[in-house]
Each structure stands twice: as structure tokens, then as C-alpha cells.
Amino acid sequence: MTLASRKILRDLLGAKFWPATLLFLVSFLALQLIGVSSGPFLELGSLRAQLVGLTEPSTSLSDHQNPAVGPPSGPNVLVKALSSSATLPPKPKALTGKLCSVRFMAVGDILIHQSVRNSAALPNGSYDFKPAFELVAPIFRQADLVIGNLENPLAGSAKGYSGYPMFNAPEQLAQNLKDVGFTSLNLTNNHSLDRGLEGLKSTIAYVREAKLDYSGAYLDEEDKKNRLVSFYNGVGVALLGYTYGLNVPYKVEPGLEWRLGVIDKEQVERDVAAARATGADFVVVSLHFGNEYELKPNAGQRALAEALFNSPNGAPDLILGHHPHVVQPFVEFKDKSQAVIFSLGNFISSQPFPYTFLGLILDLRLTIHPDGHKSIEEINFIPTYCHKIQLKGASRRIFRVTPMAVAAASPKSYSLDDKTAKTMAVHLAQQLTHLKSLDAESLKAASSAPSSPKVPSINQAAAEVSN
Numbered sequence: 001m002t003l004a005s006r007k008i009l010r011d012l013l014g015a016k017f018w019p020a021t022l023l024f025l026v027s028f029l030a031l032q033l034i035g036v037s038s039g040p041f042l043e044l045g046s047l048r049a050q051l052v053g054l055t056e057p058s059t060s061l062s063d064h065q066n067p068a069v070g071p072p073s074g075p076n077v078l079v080k081a082l083s084s085s086a087t088l089p090p091k092p093k094a095l096t097g098k099l100c101s102v103r104f105m106a107v108g109d110i111l112i113h114q115s116v117r118n119s120a121a122l123p124n125g126s127y128d129f130k131p132a133f134e135l136v137a138p139i140f141r142q143a144d145l146v147i148g149n150l151e152n153p154l155a156g157s158a159k160g161y162s163g164y165p166m167f168n169a170p171e172q173l174a175q176n177l178k179d180v181g182f183t184s185l186n187l188t189n190n191h192s193l194d195r196g197l198e199g200l201k202s203t204i205a206y207v208r209e210a211k212l213d214y215s216g217a218y219l220d221e222e223d224k225k226n227r228l229v230s231f232y233n234g235v236g237v238a239l240l241g242y243t244y245g246l247n248v249p250y251k252v253e254p255g256l257e258w259r260l261g262v263i264d265k266e267q268v269e270r271d272v273a274a275a276r277a278t279g280a281d282f283v284v285v286s287l288h289f290g291n292e293y294e295l296k297p298n299a300g301q302r303a304l305a306e307a308l309f310n311s312p313n314g315a316p317d318l319i320l321g322h323h324p325h326v327v328q329p330f331v332e333f334k335d336k337s338q339a340v341i342f343s344l345g346n347f348i349s350s351q352p353f354p355y356t357f358l359g360l361i362l363d364l365r366l367t368i369h370p371d372g373h374k375s376i377e378e379i380n381f382i383p384t385y386c387h388k389i390q391l392k393g394a395s396r397r398i399f400r401v402t403p404m405a406v407a408a409a410s411p412k413s414y415s416l417d418d419k420t421a422k423t424m425a426v427h428l429a430q431q432l433t434h435l436k437s438l439d440a441e442s443l444k445a446a447s448s449a450p451s452s453p454k455v456p457s458i459n460q461a462a463a464e465v466s467n
């Protein structure tokens with residue numbers, strides 16, 4: 001763990017938005033005192049040491065080993081389920097009577113516009129995006145699973161790199177994302193076919209080469225089946241992905257539904273049911289949907305989330321929304337057994353519109369309780385701010401994703417001027433309120449009302465990102 005990582009963890013622990021971590025520690029101590037096994041959790045000493053930054057995180061939580069490319073070893077290593085029910089191996093299910101959980105993190109759109117790409121260019125012609133994620137990497141390393149929406153194809157340099165409207169990002173991005181802690185990418189969105197089917201296949205190839213898992217688009221039907229469920233700490237997690245549409249003409253052909261997930265309620269239900277049959281305890285569905293730049297979900301988003309959550313045929317546990325490019329609220333359903341974040345916002349981009357520089361690391365635990373019931377616990381919001389920044393000794397400004405609580409706690413340490421630090425503090429407070437501005441009841445009541453982009457009200461930082 002680097003000095004920077006230790007500092008970020010200390011700042012986060014000191015920040016007000018970290019009650020879930022404290023709650024976790026208290027619960028953990030209580031479990032220890034009453035003699036309940038720690039189950040999948042770390043030994044107490046190791047956990048405490050990690051939180052204060054004294055040691056490297058344990059291998060089981062930090063290396064995100066992809067079972068598709070490496071043999072599993074030990075109880076905490078991910079074990080990929082095989083797809084054929086006839087040949088299913090004994091499933092590494094959670095042991096009865098124990099609390100088992102997966103620490104899960106999700107971010108929104110990874111959009112490599114031209115200016116983001118230029119800021120990552122190296123003198124030798126290659127690219128390095130890692131500096132942009134320096135402050136979030138120590139957070140990601142605390143998770144078992146980290147997923148983001150890759151909104152640009154990686155079609156290779158021969159095709160020529162490009163930003164909006166027909167993206168092609170440098171292929172080094174895949175390995176960079178792996179290096180900073182991502183474990184999985186959603187590959188289905190309106191830009192998936194910007195460089196055609198060949199571009200999509202190339203994207204999958206680079207993502208596979210980086211040993212990242214992926215969902216929403218596949219090489220073939222077998223690839224989709226093989227990637228359906230992964231096991232973390234004995235908990236089966238399925239990741240699925242669907243988009244409202246594509247920016248180039250595309251029709252789902254019969255028999256080729258595996259190629260690219262396109263929103264179709266019945267198809268989602270079929271896939272969820274297949275995931276359950278393959279051993280998924282939790283099914284997480286990425287939905288690329290909604291109106292761009294609107295701060296509240298539209299009627300279509302609300303209706304689809306409700307319909308899926310109430311589906312008798314295949315209801316997911318967690319829905320991750322993206323595409324609006326701004327953060328939309330988080331809503332819990334049915335006593336925390338289901339939840340939706342309607343939009344995670346942009347994780348990295350140079351979009352110049354209000355609030356598009358704001359994003360969110362959604363941090364939670366998918367938990368199986370000793371009595372067997374499942375719920376979404378320790379929900380923690382880590383709002384982020386994507387901006388250009390001149391770091392000491394650097395030849396030019398770079399894009400950086402900054403957790404706003406870190407900046408508010410110690411702005412000077414992160415090379416922030418007073419104005420930017422103040423802007424972040426305001427956005428942080430607004431974002432936390434905004435995220436909780438809908439609940440299941442108000443969602444139902446609002447489903448007939450037009451969506452309204454009312455909150456928050458500050459947008460002065462947008463210009464900083466656009467140049």
C-alpha cells in the first residue's frame with residue numbers, strides 16, 4: 001500500500017460519509033464477542049490493519065483473480081460456475097448458519113473523450129490512464145467486485161482513436177482499469193457498435209487479455225453461459241447487462257440474443273432465471289437507460305425497475321443504471337432485498353454539461369444471513385468529481401477522478417485550490433441528499449408525473465471539465 005493509499009483511507013475513515021464502515025466494524029466486534037464465526041470476513045487484526053493502512057489488503061480481497069484465467073485456490077478465491085447443469089461441480093455455496101457477503105462496488109460511464117485521451121498520451125505513443133484513477137484505486141481494492149460501464153469500444157489503434165460521437169478508445173485502457181481495481185465491465189450501451197461488430201469483438205478480446213470479467217456482450221452463446229455466475233466468498237453473483245438501443249442500426253437476431261444485451265423485459269427475466277438456476281444468490285442487472293442529463297428517472301425507468309423487481313419469472317436483486325451521465329437517486333425495495341441506482345453518472349468523461357462531472361462509487365455488501373435470508377447491506381455512497389488538475393512536477397494537466405469526501409477532508413493534500421475544494425464540499429452535500437430523494441412509495445406516486453431536473457443547483461464546475 002502506497003503512502004497515498006494510506007492517506008486516502010485515513011481521510012475516508014475520518015469523513016462523515018463513512019458510517020457504514022464504522023457500523024461494519026462495530027457489528028464485526030459484536031460478532032467476535034459473542035463467539036460467532038467471522039465467516040468470510042478477514043481476521044480482525046488484518047481488517048483493522050487494512051483500515052488504518054498498516055498492511056496490504058489480504059490477497060483474497062485485493063487481487064480480483066478471474067477464475068476464467070487462473071486456477072482457484074482457497075475458500076475466498078472466485079470460482080466460476082460451469083454452465084451445463086449436467087456437469088455442474090459441487091457449488092461453493094455459503095455455509096449454513098454463517099453470515100456470508102460480497103463487498104460490491106459499481107461506477108457509471110467510462111467515456112474517453114478526445115481530451116481525456118490526450119491527457120493520458122505518453123511520449124512513446126502509448127497511453128496510461130492510471131493517474132486519473134490514483135485516488136479511487138485504494139477504495140476499489142477494498143472490494144471483492146468492482147464493475148463499471150465501458151462506453152467506448154476498444155477497436156485497436158489501426159482503426160484510429162476517436163472520441164464522440166463514434167468512440168474508439170486506446171486499448172491500454174482495459175489493462176489500466178484492471179490495474180486500478182476494476183474486476184468487471186459492462187459492455188452493452190448505445191456506443192457498443194460504434195466500430196461495428198469487429199470493434200465489439202476487439203473490445204472483448206482486449207478486456208479478456210486484461211483478465212477482466214465482462215457482461216452484456218459476448219463472443220458466443222457458450223461465452224455468455226460460462227460467465228453467468230461467479231462465486232465470491234461462497235456467494236453466487238450474476239452480472240447481466242442491457243441497453244435501451246444503439247447509435248447504429250441493430251436488430252437482435254433470433255438465436256443471437258447472446259451477442260449484445262438489448263432491453264427486453266422477457267429476455268431479462270429469462271437470463272435472471274437462468275442465473276438463478278446456475279446458482280446465483282444475487283443477480284445484478286446493468287440497464288443503460290433513461291434520459292440524458294435528467295437528474296430524476298423517467299417514467300420508463302421507473303416502470304421497468306418496478307416490473308422487474310415484481311417479476312414472478314426472474315426478478316433481479318440489484319439494478320445499476322447508466323446513460324443519463326448524471327447521478328440519479330438510489331431506491332431500496334422490499335426491506336432491502338432489492339435496490340436500484342437509476343444512474344451512476346459519469347465516472348470519467350469530459351462532457352461539458354451541468355453535473356456530468358459528478359459520479360458515484362456505489363459501495364455495498366450483498367449479504368446472506370445465518371438464517372438464509374438475503375439482503376443488501378452497508379450501503380455507502382462515495383460521490384466523485386472528475387476534473388482536470390495540474391499536479392506538482394507534471395508537464396500538463398491530467399484528468400482525475402476525486403472522491404469528494406477526501407478532498408473536503410484534506411484539500412491541500414490533494415493539490416486542490418480553495419475554490420475547487422469548496423465546490424466539491426457543496427456538491428458532496430447535495431449529492432448525498434439527492435441520492436436519497438426517492439423511496440419506493442414516492443417512486444410509485446411519481447411514475448405518472450413528468451421527470452424534473454430540479455436538484456442540485458450548482459453547476460459552476462462544469463466548465464472546468466470541458467476544456
Ligand SMILES: [Zn+2]
Pocket residue numbers: 151189190191288322323
Ligand atoms: Zn450511453
